[in-house]
């Protein structure tokens with residue numbers, strides 16, 4: 167949608183002067199939709215002042231709206247246009263960036279995202295360019311002085327006052343430019359003679375951005391170099407498939423389905439070596455949680471120039487890395503989902519490891535999925551995309567079947583033909599459980615520890631007691647602001663809401679019926695830790711969850727201790743479930759496999775399959791083998807049965823027909839509109855109106871299905887009521903159009919906010 171901001175009455179003298187004008191098109195970062203045109207004054211196209219040159223990808227300042235408020239926006243287009251008769255465009259006020267923040271390719275990508283995720287283009291750009299880059303963190307502008315070549319040639323023929331002569335000679339003798347301050351120090355003068363020389367045009371100046379300090383970002387010590395490993399047959403076959411696409415210089419998506427421990431990472435490394443040999447760059451996306459020192463080390467052992475991007479970096483470091491990547495100095499960028507926007511000048515390959523992970527989906531606007539963005543980017547920049555997983559997302563799996571257009575390669579065996587670990591499902595209904603650990607799991611732990619093996623225990627709930635309940639009135643202690651149970655954390659003796667972080671003291675009487683007894687039920691990682699310590703005295707136990715990994719390096723330190731064998735039992739939430747490669751782990755225990763099974767989410771079975779398969783994959787990775795105990799109240803569940811057999815094919819075969827019957831992804835496209843506000847009737851009424859509008863405008867044969875509006879599974883969050891509307895259609899494009907039309911037409915009442923989530927992952 168092209169919009170222009172015109173003044174109401176053009177002055178008379180403008181009307182005749184219709185001509186082609188240079189017009190900059192601007193989008194705004196603050197969520198205002200639309201594109202806005204401005205004319206460009208001559209000073210912003212002056213070749214002599216590149217720092218103030220207007221250019222797509224730079225930010226500019228413009229007068230906006232009726233009051234011509236000055237706002238910053240991104241220039242996304244620059245072209246000569248007929249300015250329509252009798253109208254006058256406003257003028258650009260200033261150019262804010264001395265160089266473009268985003269490449270033309272990235273502009274196209276963000277425009278695609280804006281459409282795909284129904285988010286204003288400017289807002290997408292603001293999210294894609296890190297704040298450290300926008301703020302040019304760690305740099306400042308300096309004015310640098312130099313002697314123009316013409317002047318340098320006739321240096322000896324000039325007659326100048328002695329000080330000026332000294333300054334000019336000193337500056338001419340330097341190979342690089344200097345600041346005025348440096349020059350003063352060098353010659354031992356004030357700025358007087360320098361200014362005099364600048365006035366005469368004998369010294370030229372230009373403005374440049376420099377680092378505030380000279381510390382190199384690459385202070386990391388390089389580990390000893392490793393050569394490539396001799397590949398297994400499966401690995402070689404997979405590598406060949408990837409290399410043939412790399413060499414063809416085209417785009418193609420390759421799904422690498424390899425069981426846990428089949429050596430997928432080695433294949434990525436060798437493929438990237440080829441990309442780097444071609445002078446191109448690779449981007450490797452990993453789930454944030456897998457950004458372990460182990461993964462990074464494996465890349466550092468192979469490549470000279472690595473950039474690691476993660477969420478805990480300072481703005482200064484992020485800005486330096488961004489610039490270094492943009493200059494083409496970095497061979498491999500490793501990072502979580504936002505690394506998909508790394509400004510590599512010659513992209514040769516994107517790899518997404520553990521491509522099924524939900525952390526690749528962003529949960530704030532723009533609600534993009536890094537897999538889809540990577541697909542679009544590699545298609546545009548004609549590079550291969552490699553997706554790897556032991557448990558591919560069903561969307562990817564279907565796309566890689568016959569007719570889906572992707573290539574599929576499989577690694578069905580582990581490295582060195584190691585067997586997959588035996589998995590035993592323990593039926594908790596048949597156990598009279600005193601604590602968290604069944605008799606079988608305890609025995610297996612004793613056995614593993616006696617054999618000097620190590621143990622991983624997965625429990626996907628942090629805290630001590632996950633529900634605190636009054637035994638007489640049966641009421642749960644809930645968060646004051648959210649409709650969710652609060653968790654008791656024993657370390658600081660507080661009740662905590664995991665959604666809004668609200669804390670309060672544990673109640674001494676029931677808040678509802680004042681009964682003096684309160685029951686602390688439900689099992690969290692803290693309680694599990696206590697139980698393990700009590701049952702296995704003298705054994706070093708470590709817990710890893712969001713509470714223990716707040717410190718900057720705590721995650722790495724905990725894993726290092728486990729790798730060195732100082733910790734014997736590692737227990738924690740899903741952050742210990744994937745990516746880890748510790749050969750001495752001979753037992754994995756899943757304390758409660760059902761936690762994800764009963765979520766109100768059509769992917770509940772898939773999530774359960776993935777989690778159990780991935781955590782089971784952490785054992786049996788060394789010559790000593792390994793086994794897995796999975797505790798469940800639902801041992802017949804097909805997802806658990808398939809996970810116990812490490813049988814992804816069977817899981818897919820059983821799950822896909824159900825998805826197909828219901829029209830859920832991968833057989834249909836899904837969107838979710840969530841509305842929230844303090845007034846429940848208003849929130850509900852808004853979605854009802856939206857639902858009615860979309861339904862009325864729907865052609866009968868579109869296949870549209872509308873579900874709701876209904877209260878969201880978490881009906882109240884941070885003091886606001888939440889409703890949602892689910893929309894399903896066979897194809898994504900018409901679905902997005904229907905939503906865009908509805909959102910455009912139905913007025914949002916005051917105090918109600920709404921978001922659109924295309925291809926939602928979070929269903930709560």
Ligand SMILES: Nc1ncnc2c1ncn2[C@@H]1O[C@H](COP(=O)(O)OP(=O)(O)OP(=O)(O)O)[C@@H](O)[C@H]1O
Pocket residue numbers: 395396397398401424425426427428429430431432555556581744745746747783
């Ligand atoms: N060709 C090879 N020869 C010997 N060892 C190898 C070879 N390829 C990989 N390895 C080793 O095998 C182990 C498992 O490999 P890797 O971690 O890459 O597997 P993966 O498929 O990524 O596993 P997961 O999906 O479980 O994370 C690693 O310790 C790795 O160094």
Ligand SMILES: [Zn+2]
Pocket residue numbers: 645646647648663664665666667668884
């Ligand atoms: Zn809360």
